Amino acid sequence: MSFLYLVIAVIAEVLATSALKASNGFTELWPVILMIAGYAIALFFLGLTFKSIPMGLAYALWSGAGIILISSVGWIYFKQQLDMAAMIGLAFMILGIVIINVFSKSTHL
Template sequence: MSYVFLAIAIISEVIATSALKASNGFTVLVPSLITIVGYVIALFCLSLTLKTIPVGIAYAIWSGAGIILISTVGWVLYKQQLDLAALIGLGLMISGIIVINVFSKSTQI
């Protein structure tokens, strides 16, 4: 169940961050509310995850996956460009998340 909460935390954070861009500095109501609710859900679900997954591992997965997903959202929704260095860095993050989940005994519940 911890990984379900972690997935919800990641998705909520990505939605909140996407809405944060659209909120225009919290001057547009609906995206501002989505941002606040999204971050509350993300942090609540992350806190549930920390009951069984070590904080360093959970945070590494949460932040890494969030960066990868929000970079994709920025590229698709906001037409923000990713250069070769950014793509290589994102690839390394994906590799790191895979290594943590497949090979680390710290992630076993």
């Protein structure tokens, strides 16, 4: 169940960060409301993951997955460019997440 909570937290954080960009510096009401709700949901579900996944690992997975997904949203939806160095760095982050989930015993308490 913890990984489901973590997935919900990541998705909510990505939606909230996308809404932050769409708020145009807090000048658009609905994106600001979505941003506040999204971050609240993200933090709530991240907190639930701490019950069974060590804080450092849960936060690393949450932030890493969030960075990868929000970079993808920025690239696809907001037409922001990613250069080769950024793509290589994101690939290393994906590799790190895979290594943690496949080989670490710390995520299975």
